[in-house]
Amino acid sequence: MLEEESGMSMIEFKDVEKYYGDFHALKDINLDVETGETVVLIGPSGSGKSTLIRSVNGLETIQKGQLIVNGQDLADPKTNLNRIRKDVGMVFQHFNLYANKTVLENIMLAPRLVLHRDEAENKKVAMGLLERVNLVDQANKYPSTLSGGQQQRIAIARSLAMKPKALLFDEPTSALDPEMVNDVLKFMREIAQDSSMTMLVVTHEMGFAKQVADRVIFMADGQILEDSPTKEFFEQPSEPRARKFLSQIVH
């Protein structure tokens, strides 16, 4: 079955343009993320990384070109955004957990409301995910009582509870204290090892990119300047601006 799926695009940008008013935020974006791939998106602040990743599940709308996610064209009025968001989860910098719900409820809510998953099964899946992130003992606590790293692992578990085909990560470790970063990256690494999971990750964690990414994409000024296999990108980036960016960020 996997063979059938490999080589298929999960996310496809074709000649995409995005404006915020007069500001041209995405310029002629062409990008293909295949099923099972892990792609890391890097670039300077304001280069359009968040805009690109947010457009994949319709949090931003594009003005021109085609964006096809899991076989559905986002520009087609018949496309059901809720269906795309069911298949493509998103993890944010600031976790966005429901403050007034317990950890367990945070994980169980969407599968109950959207997938109508049986309650016992829903709890089993949620507890299994909490076990994976070593947070079973926090199940009945509220998010604000947990550390940032714990909250982010719960946010990722919450996305996984929907059994998505793809996960989008928008700087998932940028808001964390340094000592919390590794636990979150470790969980992300494990998820990436699932060969059927597609991941598109905006991050400044170059170690993660080197270890986990199949490809690295470098953006600047709303454009993709380089899209290379990871080894090639780090050993001999062809774009001068990517070289400069790496020399500033990699120590």
Ligand SMILES: Nc1ncnc2c1ncn2[C@@H]1O[C@H](COP(=O)(O)OP(=O)(O)OP(=O)(O)O)[C@@H](O)[C@H]1O
């Ligand atoms: N809602 C908005 N309205 C107007 N301009 C916006 C909006 N969101 C983003 N922008 C602008 O679009 C450009 C790209 O922003 P974006 O957040 O996508 O960049 P980024 O590469 O993710 O940056 P960072 O690494 O700082 O998060 C920036 O110049 C930003 O100011």
